[in-house]
Amino acid sequence: MDKHDIYETYVEKFHEAAAGGDTDLLDSAVKVLPNLNVKNDKGWTALMFAARNGHANVVKLLLDRGCDCEVINSTGQTALGIAQFWNQHKVVELLEAPPSSSSSSGPVLQTEPGVTNFLCGSPLDRRAEKRKDKKWLDEALKGSSVEIISFHNLSPVVKKLPDLTTKGLDAEYRLMTSKYADLSVVFHNQTPAVIFLGVDPSGEVPWFAVDVSHVPEEKIKDIHPYAEIMGYRSIFSFKKAEAAICGQARTLLAWHDRYQFCPTCGAKTTIEEGGYKRKCTDANCRSLKGTHNTCYPRVDPTVIMAVVSPDGKQLLLGRGSKFPPLFFSCLAGFVEPGESIEEACRREVFEEAGVCVGHVQYHSCQPWPMPASLMIGCIAHATSTDITIDHDELEEARWFSRQEVIQILTSQHPQRLSCPPEFAIAHQIIRSWVNMTSNL
Amino acid sequence: MDKHDIYETYVEKFHEAAAGGDTDLLDSAVKVLPNLNVKNDKGWTALMFAARNGHANVVKLLLDRGCDCEVINSTGQTALGIAQFWNQHKVVELLEAPPSSSSSSGPVLQTEPGVTNFLCGSPLDRRAEKRKDKKWLDEALKGSSVEIISFHNLSPVVKKLPDLTTKGLDAEYRLMTSKYADLSVVFHNQTPAVIFLGVDPSGEVPWFAVDVSHVPEEKIKDIHPYAEIMGYRSIFSFKKAEAAICGQARTLLAWHDRYQFCPTCGAKTTIEEGGYKRKCTDANCRSLKGTHNTCYPRVDPTVIMAVVSPDGKQLLLGRGSKFPPLFFSCLAGFVEPGESIEEACRREVFEEAGVCVGHVQYHSCQPWPMPASLMIGCIAHATSTDITIDHDELEEARWFSRQEVIQILTSQHPQRLSCPPEFAIAHQIIRSWVNMTSNL
Numbered sequence: 001m002d003k004h005d006i007y008e009t010y011v012e013k014f015h016e017a018a019a020g021g022d023t024d025l026l027d028s029a030v031k032v033l034p035n036l037n038v039k040n041d042k043g044w045t046a047l048m049f050a051a052r053n054g055h056a057n058v059v060k061l062l063l064d065r066g067c068d069c070e071v072i073n074s075t076g077q078t079a080l081g082i083a084q085f086w087n088q089h090k091v092v093e094l095l096e097a098p099p100s101s102s103s104s105s106g107p108v109l110q111t112e113p114g115v116t117n118f119l120c121g122s123p124l125d126r127r128a129e130k131r132k133d134k135k136w137l138d139e140a141l142k143g144s145s146v147e148i149i150s151f152h153n154l155s156p157v158v159k160k161l162p163d164l165t166t167k168g169l170d171a172e173y174r175l176m177t178s179k180y181a182d183l184s185v186v187f188h189n190q191t192p193a194v195i196f197l198g199v200d201p202s203g204e205v206p207w208f209a210v211d212v213s214h215v216p217e218e219k220i221k222d223i224h225p226y227a228e229i230m231g232y233r234s235i236f237s238f239k240k241a242e243a244a245i246c247g248q249a250r251t252l253l254a255w256h257d258r259y260q261f262c263p264t265c266g267a268k269t270t271i272e273e274g275g276y277k278r279k280c281t282d283a284n285c286r287s288l289k290g291t292h293n294t295c296y297p298r299v300d301p302t303v304i305m306a307v308v309s310p311d312g313k314q315l316l317l318g319r320g321s322k323f324p325p326l327f328f329s330c331l332a333g334f335v336e337p338g339e340s341i342e343e344a345c346r347r348e349v350f351e352e353a354g355v356c357v358g359h360v361q362y363h364s365c366q367p368w369p370m371p372a373s374l375m376i377g378c379i380a381h382a383t384s385t386d387i388t389i390d391h392d393e394l395e396e397a398r399w400f401s402r403q404e405v406i407q408i409l410t411s412q413h414p415q416r417l418s419c420p421p422e423f424a425i426a427h428q429i430i431r432s433w434v435n436m437t438s439n440l
Numbered sequence: 441m442d443k444h445d446i447y448e449t450y451v452e453k454f455h456e457a458a459a460g461g462d463t464d465l466l467d468s469a470v471k472v473l474p475n476l477n478v479k480n481d482k483g484w485t486a487l488m489f490a491a492r493n494g495h496a497n498v499v500k501l502l503l504d505r506g507c508d509c510e511v512i513n514s515t516g517q518t519a520l521g522i523a524q525f526w527n528q529h530k531v532v533e534l535l536e537a538p539p540s541s542s543s544s545s546g547p548v549l550q551t552e553p554g555v556t557n558f559l560c561g562s563p564l565d566r567r568a569e570k571r572k573d574k575k576w577l578d579e580a581l582k583g584s585s586v587e588i589i590s591f592h593n594l595s596p597v598v599k600k601l602p603d604l605t606t607k608g609l610d611a612e613y614r615l616m617t618s619k620y621a622d623l624s625v626v627f628h629n630q631t632p633a634v635i636f637l638g639v640d641p642s643g644e645v646p647w648f649a650v651d652v653s654h655v656p657e658e659k660i661k662d663i664h665p666y667a668e669i670m671g672y673r674s675i676f677s678f679k680k681a682e683a684a685i686c687g688q689a690r691t692l693l694a695w696h697d698r699y700q701f702c703p704t705c706g707a708k709t710t711i712e713e714g715g716y717k718r719k720c721t722d723a724n725c726r727s728l729k730g731t732h733n734t735c736y737p738r739v740d741p742t743v744i745m746a747v748v749s750p751d752g753k754q755l756l757l758g759r760g761s762k763f764p765p766l767f768f769s770c771l772a773g774f775v776e777p778g779e780s781i782e783e784a785c786r787r788e789v790f791e792e793a794g795v796c797v798g799h800v801q802y803h804s805c806q807p808w809p810m811p812a813s814l815m816i817g818c819i820a821h822a823t824s825t826d827i828t829i830d831h832d833e834l835e836e837a838r839w840f841s842r843q844e845v846i847q848i849l850t851s852q853h854p855q856r857l858s859c860p861p862e863f864a865i866a867h868q869i870i871r872s873w874v875n876m877t878s879n880l
Contacts, residue, residue, distance in 0.1 A: 120780040128791060129830070248778025255777070258732050261706035263699040268706070276776075292698050293740055293812060297777050300733055301741045301814050335814060336716075337695070337737050338688025340560040340805045351568060362802035367778045372733060374741050374775060390569070 011038050018046035018062070021055035036067050043073035043410055051079040051095065054088035059095065069095050076406035076434050115364035117377075118236075118423040122244035124198030124207055131274035137196055140206035147177040147205055149197075149246065150186070150212045151253050152220065152229045154371075156246050157212065159226035173234050175242045176227050177207075185222045186212045193256040195249055196274030209249030209275075211256070232370065236423045243423075247369035252276070254371035255297045262287055263294050302373045303344045304332035305380040306363075306429040307355060315405050315433055316355060316382065317419070318389075318397035326417050328398070328408065330426040332375070345380045353397040354388030357381065363432060366425040377429045405434055451478050458486035458502070461495035476507050483513035483850055491519040491535065494528035499535065509535050516846035516874050555804035557817075558676075558863040562684035564638030564647055571714035577636055580646035587617040587645055589637075589686065590626070590652045591693050592660065592669045594811075596686050597652065599666035613674050615682045616667050617647075625662045626652045633696040635689055636714030649689030649715075651696065672810065676863045683863075687809035692716070694811035695737045702727055703734050742813045743784045744772035745820040746803075746869040747795060755845050755873055756795060756822065757859070758837035766857050768838070768848065770866040772815070785820045793837040794828030797821065803872060806865040817869045845874055 014029035016022075026046075030036065037045050047067045050058035059079075063069065069079050083091040130136050140146060150157040158173040186192060192214065197207040212220070220227050235246050252275050262269050262280035264287040269278040277295050280287045287294045307316035307330075317328040333348035335341060342360040349357045363377040387397050400408070407413040409431060420426040454469035454476075456462075466486075470476065477485050487507045490498035499519075503509065509519050523531040570576050580586060590597040598613040626632060632654065637647040652660070660667050675686050692715050702709050702720035704727040709718040717735050720727045727734045747756035747770075757768040773788035775781060782800040789797045803817040827837050840848070847853040849871060860866040 116780070116782075119778070120783060122778060122783075126776065126787060128787075129832075244778060248776075251777035254732075258727070258734050259703040261701060261703050263701050263703045266701035266706045266708070287698070291810065292694075293738055294698050296740075296774070298733055298738060299741055299775050299777055300736075301739055334736070335739050336566065336688075337691035337739055337812060338559070338562060338684060338807045338809065340556070340807065341814075341816070342556075342805075343560060343562075347566060347568075365780045365782075367780065369778065370731065372777060374779075374781075376781070392569075 015040055015046055015049050018058050019049035019053055021058055023058060023061060026058060030065060036062065036065055037071055045071050047079045048073060048082050051083040051088060051091045052086055054091055056090040056094060059091050072431060072434060074410045074412060078435055117364055117366040117425050117428055118240060119243055119247045119367050121240055122248060123201055123241045124245060126198040131196060131276050137274055141208055142180045145205050146179060146208060148183065148208045148210055149175050149177055149249060150210050153213045154250055154254055155229050155232050156234060157220060157227050158230045158234055159224065160228055173230060173237050175238060175246055176224055178223055182223055185215055185219055186210060190214055193253060193271055194275060195252045197245060197248055207245060209253060211253050247367055250369040251372045252297055298372045300373050301335040302332060302375050303335060303341055303348060303378060304330050304375050304426055305345045305378040306330055306433045307349055307380045307382050308433060309382055309385055309399055314399040314401055316353060316397060316399055318353060319395045321395045328417055329420050330429060341376055345378050349380060352390050352393045355382050356384040358383045363429050375425050377425045379433060402434060402437055405430060455480055455486055455489050458498050459489035459493055461498055463498060463501060466498060470505065476502065476505055477511055485511050487519045488513060488522050491523040491528060491531045492526055494531055496530040496534060499531050512871060512874065514850045514852055518875055557804055557806040557865050557868055558680060559683055559687045559807050561680055562688060563641055563681045564685060566638040571636060571716050577714055581648055582620045585645050586619060586648060588623065588648045588650055589615050589617055589689060590650050593653045594690055594694055595669050595672050596674060597660060597667050598670045598674055599664065600668055613670060613677050615678060615686055616664055618663055622663055625655055625659055626650060630654055633693060633711055634715060635692045637685060637688055647685060649693060651693050687807055690809040691812045692737055738812050740813050741775040742772060742815050743775060743781055743788060743818060744770050744815050744866055745785045745818040746770055746873045747789055747820045747822050748873060749822055749825055749839055754839040754841055756793060756837060756839055758793060759835045761835045768857055769860050770869060781816055785818050789820060792830050792833045795822050796824040798823045803869050815865050817865045819873060842874060842877060845870060
């Protein structure tokens with residue numbers, strides 16, 4: 001039996017235990033399975049099996065261990081939808097939004113944390129008040145408890161974990177962290193950009209990022225024998241917490257990489273405040289006084305929207321001119337000066353597809369560190385359906401039925417159409433529309 | 441009888457007509473009163489009087505003419521709250537959220553346009569596809585139907601309307617618009633920054649903004665005899681549509697003012713694409729290729745939040761160290777790289793006031809052109825109440841009861857505490873909390 005088969009067998013046992021309400025077997029399975037949201041070939045998770053058969057104790061156990069109740073199976077059902085259909089009332093209660101912890105009334109008083117997309121949710125406390133404390137920063141950077149991550153031309157330096165079957169398991173790559181002493185090749189006669197990222201939840205471990213672009217690639221292994229420079233897209237194979245830390249670092253390093261001169265006077269600038277400021281070296285420059293933004297890192301607000309047809313039954317997706325074949329996604333674009341989020345949604349959808357949008361609802365957001373976007377995800381309600389494409393922006397745009405969207409989301413579309421994977425907010429807002437319009 | 445008394449008399453008659461259901465009298469009053477949301481000394485509007493007495497026909501007439509149903513009186517009631525209290529069911533129906541125009545189900549299918557704050561809602565169609573069409577732009581700028589607005593060191597050039605009593609009436613200042621021919625003093629031997637703002641709803645009138653900072657102040661009257669340079673805060677006395685246009689222009693001109701050199705190589709940059717791009721003049725510069733943001737205008741996402749206490753009964757407001765005495769507002773701060781909107785809210789509230797925040801709800805947003813913020817307004821639900829102030833940021837922070845917040849909003853606080861005026865999103869999100877927790 002090879003590793004792959006062993007894994008499949010564990011998954012099967014895990015699902016059987018959930019379906020049968022066998023909490024002992026479940027407890028053992030949980031110990032060996034790193035991903036409790038693992039699906040069978042019809043897209044069912046353990047949570048769905050437990051919900052189907054009304055095992056409230058198992059549902060509670062799985063929820064307590066962080067199982068994702070938003071996962072949908074191949075026919076577009078969530079665990080909640082399944083429990084509702086089979087009248088498993090206790091399970092429905094558990095899966096519905098947790099009740100407000102406060103005793104007061106009104107729609108504003110919920111305290112649920114809300115949606116946290118991939119690339120959000122960093123465990124680090126940024127401790128912004130330490131950024132001006134050079135002594136503290138220097139001691140933290142050179143201390144023994146530090147974790148320093150490295151980037152080479154904005155690609156993270158990772159360690160490839162040896163001998164690990166990756167299918168359905170944990171990520172294959174991990175961010176590599178080092179101590180200051182390991183980085184002599186980086187700091188030798190150099191002053192690379194160093195960013196203070198924050199302190200871990202224990203309060204004991206400061207995290208930093210360092211730009212190692214000046215170290216020749218072949219010398220990277222001098223830092224650590226497993227070290228490799230991966231393309232920046234390796235960030236999507238990281239665990240959620242690592243990806244969020246990596247994203248924060250990459251956006252800041254990209255800013256330092258591209259903003260080395262004062263845009264107001266053209267003089268050199270220097271890095272300050274733990275990497276959160278750049279200061280002009282010309283003492284007479286206007287950028288040293290007044291209200292402006294030239295000294296601070298950029299974050300570019302961007303709208304990305306699931307556009308719903310006026311009858312609520314279809315979703316508008318488009319293919320950018322640089323997209324791979326058969327790949328569709330949400331329309332998106334930068335918020336312009338003087339625009340609200342809602343106005344930017346309406347403008348972009350009309351510019352790109354000729355479709356008019358009325359009401360716009362905020363859904364959630366996602367920092368996108370390539371290089372510095374804040375993707376603001378919305379559900380946009382179209383008031384017209386005729387499509388006129390701007391061919392500079394889009395190659396194609398189409399209305400899709402709910403059924404077809406589910407086929408695309410679950411990689412079961414007859415023409416093999418695809419869409420962004422789960423780590424992208426586009427996937428999340430498309431799926432949210434599918435869930436909100438569920439019919440069994 | 442002076443102008444002020446005549447005006448007061450009209451307001452009184454207008455309110456009486458609404459209270460009595462006299463639509464004929466109301467129609468006459470409407471013709472002479474520029475502001476139909478005018479309040480009496482207890483903060484009541486005509487809409488409230490009509491709602492109190494159940495005159496559904498008057499309510500409909502006032503709503504059709506754009507009366508604002510979100511206005512609150514001195515005791516924190518809206519017209520809807522008043523109608524509910526007095527059981528005026530027909531009026532309640534009219535004042536409640538307009539029904540969805542679509543026939544389908546579910547929470548995502550509303551099509552109401554949502555909140556539009558001051559500085560949003562520009563009537564111009566940006567026509568981004570024209571930005572690369574130099575010939576079209578040049579003809580539009582020099583054509584006879586153009587409207588060109590001017591800025592002197594980022595302050596709008598306005599015309600002060602002579603002989604107008606301003607109390608409760610329209611704004612005193614208007615953006616000054618010119619034709620190209622009027623601006624010979626501006627364009628003579630100069631190439632000032634020119635921004636294409638868009639085309640008016642008729643499609644016939646292109647709007648541009650021009651930087652006239654190089655024209656000496658005393659020569660501004662050569663453009664137009666009523667022309668004056670007002671501080672940038674004059675934007676808040678403009679009508680909503682003018683303010684939005686002015687905001688778009690100011691943010692772009694502020695960007696051109698501060699970003700004249702390539703931040704990647706330090707070479708000069710030139711203005712391109714109708715003002716929406718700056719291009720490095722060094723043909724070898726990295727900024728001419730690859731994915732980056734150095735060539736495009738900045739918009740800085742900022743969070744601003746009404747922080748509600750765990751029991752839902754109090755609101756946290758703070759006084760920045762540079763605020764005028766007795767002035768309180770919402771906490772706010774820039775979104776950092778790698779952060780979601782919700783995370784930025786939690787970080788800022790904890791940093792500034794030591795209060796923990798759980799659930800964060802998006803409310804609405806507002807572009808803030810001083811110089812380039814996108815203020816993202818949220819309702820943040822605190823999970824703790826103890827306050828620890830960061831004295832670098834705040835001078836004071838306090839929990840206020842709903843009653844006290846109403847006193848502050850309506851300028852009736854016994855200690856004369858005040859808060860931002862209606863044009864600021866802070867005011868709108870504070871008022872939204874008051875409305876959402878209404879009790880009569």
